[in-house]
Amino acid sequence: MVKKRILIVDDEKELAGIIAQMLNGCGYETDIAENAATAYDLMTKKAYHLILLDINLPDGTGFEICRDLRDNSHIPVIFASARKTEDDRIKGFDIGGDDFLVKPYSMKELLSRVNALMRRAYGNTTEQDMSFGDVKINTSNRTVSKNGRIIPLAQKEFDLLVFMCSNKNTALTKEKLISEVWGAFSEVEPSTLTVHIRWLREKLEDDPANPRYIKTVWRLGYMIEDTK
Numbered sequence: 195m196v197k198k199r200i201l202i203v204d205d206e207k208e209l210a211g212i213i214a215q216m217l218n219g220c221g222y223e224t225d226i227a228e229n230a231a232t233a234y235d236l237m238t239k240k241a242y243h244l245i246l247l248d249i250n251l252p253d254g255t256g257f258e259i260c261r262d263l264r265d266n267s268h269i270p271v272i273f274a275s276a277r278k279t280e281d282d283r284i285k286g287f288d289i290g291g292d293d294f295l296v297k298p299y300s301m302k303e304l305l306s307r308v309n310a311l312m313r314r315a316y317g318n319t320t321e322q323d324m325s326f327g328d329v330k331i332n333t334s335n336r337t338v339s340k341n342g343r344i345i346p347l348a349q350k351e352f353d354l355l356v357f358m359c360s361n362k363n364t365a366l367t368k369e370k371l372i373s374e375v376w377g378a379f380s381e382v383e384p385s386t387l388t389v390h391i392r393w394l395r396e397k398l399e400d401d402p403a404n405p406r407y408i409k410t411v412w413r414l415g416y417m418i419e420d421t422k
Contacts, residue, residue, distance in 0.1 A: 198243040198312055199223040203233045203259065204274070205252055213246065216301045217308070230254035234262075238379045241353070242269055244311060246304075247291075249275040249282065257289055264290035266369065267378040270311045274299065316360075324359045326420035327407050329398050331359060338398070345397050350375060354390050355398075358408075358418045365411040391416055 200217055204210040205228050214224040225240070227233035229252045236242075245263070247256040260271050271293075273286040278296040286294050293307055324331040328341050336352055338345045347355065354375045358366065368384045376382045391410075395402040409419045 197221060197223045198316070199225070199240065200244045200246060200308070201225050201227060201233065201236060201240075201242045202246045203227045203230075203251070203256065204246070204248040205229060205250075206248070213301070213304065216305065220305060222308075228252075230259055233259055234379055237263075237377050238381060239377055241374055241377045241380075243316065244270045244272065244308060246272050246274055246308075249273060249277050249286075257285060260286070260291055261289045263378055267373045269378060270315045272307060272311065274304070324356065326359060326362060326418055329407070331356060340398055347394075347397065351390055351393055351397075354387075355394055358416065362418045362420055365414055365417045367415040369415075371415060387416075 198221075200222050202210050202213055202217075202224055204213075204226070207226075207228060210226045210228070214226055217224050225236055225242075227236055231253055245259075247259060249256040256273060256275065260273075263269060263271065271291045272295060273291045273293070274295040274297060275282070276297040283294045292311055295304060295307065324333065329345075330339050331337075332339075333356060338347050338352065338355065354371065357371070357374050368387055372380055372382050372384070372387055376386075391408060392402070395405050395408050399405045399408060407418055407420055409417050411417055
């Protein structure tokens with residue numbers, strides 16, 4: 195199973211470390227940003243499945259980060275803050291937050307809310323195996339095979355394939371694919387995505403020039419089509 199990655203944005207270093215340790219022990223991967231600049235930098239380089247976001251940061255606010263995030267991504271956001279007025283909670287939801295936890299909170303409650311939000315956003319993705327046509331994907335050991343033969347894929351090729359296969363028979367925009375695979379604030383150009391699609395076709399399609407499964411959706415993006 196591909197581990198879900200969580201970004202913890204909080205300037206309370208000790209608390210952030212405790213949260214990360216707890217989430218790591220429950221099967222998640224975590225990164226910590228102690229300020230807004232680091233958060234933006236990490237989201238430029240990596241794709242996350244959920245953001246745990248404090249409001250008061252040394253160089254900005256969690257509200258600003260969430261507002262920017264909602265311009266190009268639907269990544270779930272949980273606000274976790276000592277600010278507890280009704281206005282703060284309403285503002286958090288109005289700008290795109292999915293949940294709001296008031297400090298201090300228990301690790302048990304935080305984990306419950308993270309798990310619930312992950313289920314709502316991504317479903318019960320506990321399956322280790324995916325497939326289309328004669329291609330099989332094992333997300334546990336990150337391997338891909340075609341007709342029983344292992345096909346080596348680079349990290350981003352694999353991540354792109356898994357995301358597309360998780361949304362099989364659904365047209366995905368180029369912007370959505372870049373945001374989900376490379377990061378919400380990634381500066382990756384659409385041409386990079388196009389090259390990765392071409393590499394996947396060359397490795398997995400019988401006729402890469404006329405792909406049966408990894409389809410181009412005109413004026414939109416790409417999809418894996420498998421109606422069997």
